[in-house]
Amino acid sequence: MFSDHFNWSSTSPLTASVIAVQDMMTSLTPRTILLSILLLPLTFLISKALHRLYFSPLSSIPGPWYAAVSDLWILLHTLRCRKVRAIDDCFKTYGPVVRIGPNTVAFLDPDRGQQTTRMVYSALKLDKGPIYNAVHMNGQLHSVAIIEHNVHAKYKRIFSSHYSPSNIALLHPDMKSSAELLVQKILESKDQPVDIFHGMHLVMIDLILKSTFGHDQGALKAWSKDSHDIIMSSIEDFALLILIQGIVPNWLFTLVRRFPNKRWQTFCSSGDTLFNTIAHFVHEYKKERDAGLHTSSINSEQERPTFIERLFAHNDSCTPEDQLSLEEMTSESMSHMLAGVDATSVAVSYILYQFAIQPHHVQHQIQAELDHAMPDAGSMGLDWKTLHNNLPVLDALCKEGLRLHGPIPTFLERLAPGPQQAPSGSRGHSTGLDILGYRIPPGTVIGTQSWSMHRREDVFGNPEEFDISRWLEQDSNQDSQDAMTQAWAPYGLGTRMCIGQHLARGAMRTVLALVLRTFDVECSPETNEKTMEMIELFGMFPVGLSCKLKFRPRG
Numbered sequence: 133m134f135s136d137h138f139n140w141s142s143t144s145p146l147t148a149s150v151i152a153v154q155d156m157m158t159s160l161t162p163r164t165i166l167l168s169i170l171l172l173p174l175t176f177l178i179s180k181a182l183h184r185l186y187f188s189p190l191s192s193i194p195g196p197w198y199a200a201v202s203d204l205w206i207l208l209h210t211l212r213c214r215k216v217r218a219i220d221d222c223f224k225t226y227g228p229v230v231r232i233g234p235n236t237v238a239f240l241d242p243d244r245g246q247q248t249t250r251m252v253y254s255a256l257k258l259d260k261g262p263i264y265n266a267v268h269m270n271g272q273l274h275s276v277a278i279i280e281h282n283v284h285a286k287y288k289r290i291f292s293s294h295y296s297p298s299n300i301a302l303l304h305p306d307m308k309s310s311a312e313l314l315v316q317k318i319l320e321s322k323d324q325p326v327d328i329f330h331g332m333h334l335v336m337i338d339l340i341l342k343s344t345f346g347h348d349q350g351a352l353k354a355w356s357k358d359s360h361d362i363i364m365s366s367i368e369d370f371a372l373l374i375l376i377q378g379i380v381p382n383w384l385f386t387l388v389r390r391f392p393n394k395r396w397q398t399f400c401s402s403g404d405t406l407f408n409t410i411a412h413f414v415h416e417y418k419k420e421r422d423a424g425l426h427t428s429s430i431n432s433e434q435e436r437p438t439f440i441e442r443l444f445a446h447n448d449s450c451t452p453e454d455q456l457s458l459e460e461m462t463s464e465s466m467s468h469m470l471a472g473v474d475a476t477s478v479a480v481s482y483i484l485y486q487f488a489i490q491p492h493h494v495q496h497q498i499q500a501e502l503d504h505a506m507p508d509a510g511s512m513g514l515d516w517k518t519l520h521n522n523l524p525v526l527d528a529l530c531k532e533g534l535r536l537h538g539p540i541p542t543f544l545e546r547l548a549p550g551p552q553q554a555p556s557g558s559r560g561h562s563t564g565l566d567i568l569g570y571r572i573p574p575g576t577v578i579g580t581q582s583w584s585m586h587r588r589e590d591v592f593g594n595p596e597e598f599d600i601s602r603w604l605e606q607d608s609n610q611d612s613q614d615a616m617t618q619a620w621a622p623y624g625l626g627t628r629m630c631i632g633q634h635l636a637r638g639a640m641r642t643v644l645a646l647v648l649r650t651f652d653v654e655c656s657p658e659t660n661e662k663t664m665e666m667i668e669l670f671g672m673f674p675v676g677l678s679c680k681l682k683f684r685p686r687g
């Protein structure tokens with residue numbers, strides 16, 4: 133076609149181009165225009181897919197080809213609440229480094245000392261990945277959602293001492309009271325099954341409000357068949373809402389949240405409800421503080437300063453631009469409530485469920501230790517030190533529970549560092565990072581997940597079996613015990629590890645010690661393997677969102 137008009141020797145290139153375009157324009161019919169409109173994006177998508185598959189710097193990393201081409205694959209598994217399992221299957225099929233998205237790489241460190249894992253989560257001080265943008269509270273930042281390592285480190289310094297082991301130990305009397313009240317509630321239920329998942333939520337709401345604001349919510353005390361706790365129901369809804377908001381684009385969510393159904397409206401506004409409830413506590417505290425009702429106990433050894441007191445004390449001691457606004461204080465407090473209540477309730481529910489289905493001799497082993505440590509049935513006579521250091525069987529039960537049914541065993545994403553982030557001597561270098569022999573360019577989303585770490589056959593023999601004895605074997609060699617400890621990461625890893633782990637550990641042990649000292653536990657007919665299957669929202673939950681167990685007072 134071009135040759136009719138185009139003579140290289142007599143026409144300039146510019147004239148030739150103009151003629152060519154004119155020629156094309158005259159030959160365009162509505163059909164060819166339509167075809168081009170359809171074909172153009174298709175050609176673009178195909179070239180993009182081919183580029184991602186064959187020309188991306190991540191092309192050499194094994195993994196399903198459809199995952200390399202588009203994020204749809206991982207999105208689909210997120211929607212099916214099975215992302216963690218899909219990634220685990222990839223490790224089994226493709227090995228320890230897998231490309232699970234066009235720009236995302238998952239790894240499972242085969243080293244027993246977890247060197248690569250430690251490099252990624254600790255040494256390199258990496259930023260978090262983009263998924264954390266979805267967990268903002270009412271548009272406000274808080275420590276879980278802060279992406280940049282440096283910003284986070286500064287923020288965390290304001291309150292990390294609140295969660296130190298020694299400060300959390302001061303909350304032990306409240307933990308004991310909550311555990312005793314839970315036992316009383318179980319006794320009141322007579323022979324009826326008790327939903328321990330619900331009960332633990334109430335325990336944790338009370339404890340976290342006590343630790344944060346010094347406030348007695350009395351959520352557990354008010355627990356009855358018909359009771360309704362606004363914080364409890366908002367937390368339940370919000371876990372699912374976060375998942376939806378993480379997947380659905382903002383504009384679409386803004387549209388669908390208008391759907392005029394009362395339950396749907398309550399669900400969609402669960403974040404606002406929780407935020408407003410916590411904001412109320414923050415404002416009340418400020419009012420009382422302004423009125424001189426709170427003298428500082430920050431430096432007191434006996435008194436336990438509340439979390440909110442620490443935030444205000446920070447404001448007193450810094451320049452105005454570093455001060456936290458009331459919204460930021462609310463958002464931070466709310467994030468601790470959300471991170472702590474669900475996770476601890478899920479953990480205790482699975483541990484009690486596992487206890488209920490253990491052979492008699494295992495149950496006996498656990499209870500014999502508690503009988504010895506707490507000779508007086510019905511009262512929590514244990515001090516903090518004994519609870520933490522002298523109950524190896526209870527310790528093994530908790531470790532095994534968190535290994536197999538950890539509430540947050542999910543892919544914890546980080547961003548591969550740019551040149552300025554890679555410290556000398558590490559395996560990060562100017563053109564990216566070396567992960568188990570693969571070069572990872574800056575900006576790639578990388579991470580691992582404790583779900584898979586906890587199921588390593590070479591570290592935890594028979595990993596799917598719930599077996600507390602693996603943590604107790606005195607004569608097993610030290611290397612295997614060390615390897616298990618290194619690969620055990622239910623509270624996350626490195627610089628962004630769970631800040632509330634001592635609170636969680638204390639509350640779990642206190643409740644479990646007293647409940648198992650007082651009751652024999654069995655499954656109720658409505659609780660079984662199927663209802664206790666784990667589904668993944670951001671963390672894991674029993675699919676039935678309950679854990680009904682029968683508690684029989686021990687003779």
Ligand code: HEM
Nearest residue numbers: 275276471472475476479540544623624628630631632636
């Ligand atoms: C058994 C109970 C718990 C488990 C298994 C657990 C697990 C985790 C994990 C895996 C992370 C890391 C998430 C990540 O890297 O994105 C995390 C972070 C966090 N957890 Fe927990 N958690 C528990 C209880 C608690 C409690 C009781 C609180 C507070 C009262 C809490 C507050 C937090 C906060 C604030 C973070 C964010 C830390 C940061 O980025 O600096 N957690 N938790």
